[in-house]
Amino acid sequence: xxxxxxxxxAAFAALYDELAGVVFGTVKRVLRDPAxxxxxxxxVFVELWRTxxxxxxxxxxxxxxxxxxxxxxxxxxxxxxxxxxxxxxRSAAQRAPEGDSTxxxxxxxxxxxxxxxxxxxxxxxxxxxxxxxxxxGESHSDIAVLLDLPLGTVKGRVRLGLKKLGGKLGxxx
Amino acid sequence: MTSSRIDELIAxxxxxxxxxxxxxxxxxxxxxxxxxxxxxxxxLAAVAAIQRPYAEEPPAALRNSVLAAITSTxxxxxxxxxxxxxxxxxxxGSAPVVSFEAERARRRFRPGLxxxxxxxxxFVGGVALVxxxxxxxxxxxxxxxxxxxxxRSLAGEIDGITVIYxxxxxxxxxxxxxxxxxxxxxxxxxxLVGGDGATSVGTFRPDADGTVxxxxxxxxxxxxxxxxxxxxxxxxxxxxLPILASA
Numbered sequence: 061x062x063x064x065x066x067x068x069x070a071a072f073a074a075l076y077d078e079l080a081g082v083v084f085g086t087v088k089r090v091l092r093d094p095a096x097x098x099x100x101x102x103x104v105f106v107e108l109w110r111t112x113x114x115x116x117x118x119x120x121x122x123x124x125x126x127x128x129x130x131x132x133x134x135x136x137x138x139x140x141x142x143x144x145x146x147x148x149x150r151s152a153a154q155r156a157p158e159g160d161s162t163x164x165x166x167x168x169x170x171x172x173x174x175x176x177x178x179x180x181x182x183x184x185x186x187x188x189x190x191x192x193x194x195x196x197g198e199s200h201s202d203i204a205v206l207l208d209l210p211l212g213t214v215k216g217r218v219r220l221g222l223k224k225l226g227g228k229l230g231x232x233x
Numbered sequence: 234m235t236s237s238r239i240d241e242l243i244a245x246x247x248x249x250x251x252x253x254x255x256x257x258x259x260x261x262x263x264x265x266x267x268x269x270x271x272x273x274x275x276x277l278a279a280v281a282a283i284q285r286p287y288a289e290e291p292p293a294a295l296r297n298s299v300l301a302a303i304t305s306t307x308x309x310x311x312x313x314x315x316x317x318x319x320x321x322x323x324x325x326g327s328a329p330v331v332s333f334e335a336e337r338a339r340r341r342f343r344p345g346l347x348x349x350x351x352x353x354x355x356f357v358g359g360v361a362l363v364x365x366x367x368x369x370x371x372x373x374x375x376x377x378x379x380x381x382x383x384x385r386s387l388a389g390e391i392d393g394i395t396v397i398y399x400x401x402x403x404x405x406x407x408x409x410x411x412x413x414x415x416x417x418x419x420x421x422x423x424x425l426v427g428g429d430g431a432t433s434v435g436t437f438r439p440d441a442d443g444t445v446x447x448x449x450x451x452x453x454x455x456x457x458x459x460x461x462x463x464x465x466x467x468x469x470x471x472x473x474l475p476i477l478a479s480a
Binding site (some may be wrong): 069073077080082083084086088089090105107110111112113119121124127131133134135136152156171172174175179190193194195199212215216219222225226227228229 | 243266280
């Protein structure tokens with residue numbers, strides 16, 4: 061990352077190879093549209109390049125930093141391009157069913173199992189909200205509508221769930 | 234700030250749904266209280282951990298597209314303050330500027346397309362002689378007194394530089410006092426820095442008292458970072474670090 065911060069193109073290419081999957085996956089979870097996800101993924105990497113000097117390894121891993129930017133960029137795109145109603149309609153129609161092939165493959169990974177175990181230990185009401193937010197890629201306002209909950213309740217459950225997960229998952233590099 | 238408000242902001246940060254104002258609010262709280270910063274970091278790390286297993290490789294063509302895009306994208310430096318590294322959000326008041334050094338090495342800066350001083354400042358025996366418009370009016374005052382004039386104060390290693398811009402005049406004025414007096418072989422150079430690189434506005438030199446007032450025409454700094462560097466007397470095609478002041 062230090063080489064990227066110094067403007068090294070080759071180092072950035074290596075960083076792209078390392079992070080492209082998690083960035084694209086994060087963006088696509090939110091946007092679902094592959095073409096739009098490609099556009100936003102490119103925006104994320106350009107932002108990573110442009111703001112590389114802001115990265116502080118003492119505060120976060122590179123992948124955490126990239127995923128944070130990816131999520132924010134994807135949400136910004138949703139806000140710009142889709143009405144909330146359209147978003148909810150598409151969400152209901154396109155949410156991946158339980159046990160689809162992609163998720164089966166993911167769950168086979170060690171990290172996925174670790175995440176799944178940590179999520180399973182959460183109270184049901186928090187687990188559902190966390191999964192909808194970060195696996196299904198829903199916004200908190202969409203979750204509120206889909207679960208018929210006040211916005212504040214959704215945010216509260218997200219926060220509580222992440223607090224409980226933090227100790228178990230936060231140390232992931 | 235209450236703990237419930239901090240919890241709400243951290244939840245929104247994790248969701249990627251902070252507004253600009255909320256982001257500022259959380260950054261302020263995180264910079265004041267390391268415990269808040271640690272909670273934010275932990276929440277974002279947990280989110281990243283949840284999402285990592287769902288990685289999905291993008292189409293191969295995207296790689297070339299991304300790598301091509303960065304060739305025309307200058308990198309930023311954080312002049313002061315820094316940023317919230319987890320959210321990638323600059324701290325309020327920080328002044329990001331382009332990493333001229335990296336870009337210069339890449340030789341991708343555009344030449345000084347906008348450098349056009351409509352009114353030159355001549356120095357004769359340390360006295361500044363300001364040319365006038367054809368109608369005898371003061372072209373510098375025309376910008377400063379324009380109804381649409383906007384002011385930016387530059388900050389950095391050198392203070393005391395202000396840029397006044399008037400869209401109706403299509404010109405900006407750089408004013409400063411207390412500046413270091415340069416020898417004959419050096420000059421300050423003003424740059425517009427944007428996504429496409431750095432463009433020279435022109436060079437300027439303070440008088441023997443460290444004062445400068447100079448107008449540059451046919452220039453629009455809206456949407457650009459303004460940066461000042463010290464260069465050889467005739468100016469440079471690309472900026473030379475350090476960046477002495479920016480805004």
